[in-house]
Amino acid sequence: MLTLNANMKLRNFLPIAMLAMALFVSCSDDDIAEPETTELPGEVPDSNVQLEIKDFLWKAMNNIYLYKEDVPFLADDYFATQTELNNWLANWDSPEELFYEGLAYNYPNVDRFSWVVSDYEVLESQFQGTGKSAGFTYGWSYAPNSTTEVIAYILYVAPGGPADVAGLKRGDFISEVNGETITINNYNKGILSPDFLEVGLSTIENGALVPQEGTLEITKTSFKEDTSPISKVFIVDGVRVGYLYLSSFLGEFGVDDVKLNDAFGFFDSENIDELIVDLRYNRGGYSEFSADLGSMVTGQFEGEIFTKQQWNAQYQAYFEQEDPERLLNKFDGAVSNGDAINGLNLNRVYVLGTGRSFSASESFIIGLEPYIDVVHVGTETGGKFQGSVTLYDGDGFGKQNINTNHKYAVQPLVYKFANANGFTDFVDGLVPDIVKEEDILNLGQLGELDEPLLARAVADITGSADRSFLSEGPKLQKIKVEEERGFFIETPLTGKELPIKKRLFEEK
Structure with missing residues (x-):
C-alpha cells in the first residue's frame, strides 16, 4: 500500500x-x-x-x-x-x-x-x-496424513518482537494455541488473534506430527x-x-x-x-x-x-x-x-x-x-x-x-x-x-x-x-x-x- x-x-x-x-471557478470551454x-x-x-x-x-x-x-x-x-x-x-x-x-x-x-x-x-x-503484533508471519497447512488437523508453519519472525523473544523460529510448526488443538474447524476463526498466545509446537518425524514438550508464551505488544x-x-x-x-x-x-x-x-x-x-x-x-x-x-x-x-x-x-x-x-x-x-x-x-x-x-x-x-x-x-x-x-x-x-x-x-x-x-x-x-x-x-x-x-x-x-x-498440503x-x-x-x-x- x-x-x-x-x-x-x-x-x-x-x-x-x-x-x-x-x-466556483471561472473556466474556459477547454478547462x-x-x-x-x-x-x-x-x-x-x-x-x-x-x-x-x-x-x-x-x-x-x-x-x-x-x-x-x-x-x-x-x-x-x-x-x-x-x-x-x-x-x-x-x-x-x-x-x-x-x-x-x-x-x-x-x-x-x-x-x-x-x-x-x-x-x-x-x-x-x-x-x-x-500496532499490536506478535511479530511473526505464518501460513496454514494440513498436518501430515490428516484432513482435519491443521498446523501454522512459521515463515518469518521479526527480530526483537514478542515471538522472537519467546523463542519462535522460522520453520517451527504451531499445533496448539491456548490449550486448543488447531483443526480445520477453528484455524480461520481467529485462533491466533488473542493478545496472549500460549503456543504448543510440534515436529514432523517419519511423516507424523509429534507434539513437543512445553509451550511458548507470546504477548502481543505495540513494538515497531x-x-x-x-x-x-x-x-x-x-x-x-x-x-x-x-x-x-x-x-x-x-x-x-x-x-x-x-x-x-x-x-x-x-x-x-x-x-x-x-x-x-x-x-x-x-x-x-x-x-x-x-x-x-x-x-x-x-x-x-x-x-x-x-x-x-x-x-x-x-x-x-x-x-x-x-x-x-x-x-x-x-x-x-x-x-x-x-x-x-x-x-x-x-x-x-x-x-x-x-x-x-x-x-x-x-x-x-x-x-x-x-x-x-x-x-x-x-x-x-x-x-x-x-x-x-x-x-x-x-x-x-x-x-x-x-x-x-x-x-x-x-x-x-x-x-x-x-x-x-x-x-x-x-x-x-x-x-x-x-x-x-x-x-x-x-x-x-x-x-x-x-x-x-x-x-x-x-x-x-x-x-x-x-x-x-x-510435501505438506498448504491451505490458501x-x-x-x-x-x-x-x-x-x-x-x-x-x-x-x-x-x-x-x-x-
Missing part, C-alpha cells in the same frame, strides 16, 4: 492542495473541472451516527474510488436528493455491509483490496508499524518492527553476488530510504557482479521506496518513467490537464535527505517473489522490466496493481475538522499502476521466470546460501546445477487463505488536500 507523509517528495503526493476555498464532492439538497444526517458513517462512506467512494464508473449507486446523479440517499443508506444493516456489498466493485472478485475500518487509529498504527534492509555479499564460483532482504516498503520515510541507499553504497564498495532482491514476504508500502529501489539497482535511467497511474475518469482528466507529472513515478537521483542515490548501473537483477509479494513489490518488478532483465524466482505474486489512500470523515476527507462522533475510515483503491510500456491488470499475479515454491519442510534460513529460493537464483547466476532439490521430500492485503498507499491526508470543490445540486 502507499501512504503520504509531509516529508515525502511532493511530486508523489496523492492529494494536491485545493486551488481555492471558493465554491477540466476539479473532481467534486457530490452535494445533494436536503438535510445531511447529524443525529444518527450510523447514518453519518454511511453518508461519509458513500461520499468518499463517490468522489475518488477507482471503479466509480462501474458501481451504479456511486453515479453523481443516481440520487436526486439527500433524503433519497439517506433512505437508501438506512436500508443497509451496517457500514461494513454497505461498503462491501453496495459500494466496493464486485468484492472480492474484482476489488479485493479496498476496505473499511471502525477505528482509524488502529489502521494508522498498522501502517506505521506500531525494524524494516531496515539486510544486505550481504557472497562470492560463489568467482562471482560476487549481492543479496538484499527487504521485509516492507512501509518504513519511516526519511529514514529507511536512507538506510536502503546505504545498503547500495555497501554493494557498490564490494563491486558486486549480480544482485538478488528478496521480496518474498514484502506486502508493499510507499511507492517512493519502490521507485528509489529501482533507481538504486540501475542509476542510468534517471528521469525516465518507472510507473504511471490511471485514476477514475474525473481525476484522470483533471490530472492530465492540470498536473500530468502527478501521474508519473520516475527513476530518481536522490533520496529524501538529498543524498545522491547509490546506483549500481546493473543490467540484470534477480527478484525472489511469492504469493506474499504485493503491490509496491510488484511495481518494482514491472517498473524495471522495460529497462533491464528482471529474473523472477519463486511463484506467482499477489496480483495487486492498485494504490489506495486513507480517507477520513473530515474536511477534504482529511483529519481537519474530523467528525468526532465515530472513528471510521475507508481505504479505497484510487488508481492502478502500469509500467512505462503500459503493462498492468496482472490479476493473477506476476508469473515467475524460474518456478521455485517454498517447501514447508525445508524452508532454510533467510539469507543463507543453502536456503532453497536463494540457492536457485545463485545456481542460475553461476550456471551451476541447482542442488536444492536434493533435500526435497514429501484469502486474507492477505498488499500495500501500495499514498500518504494519509491531514487537511483540505484533495482537489475537490463543492458542487451545488443546482449546477447539474
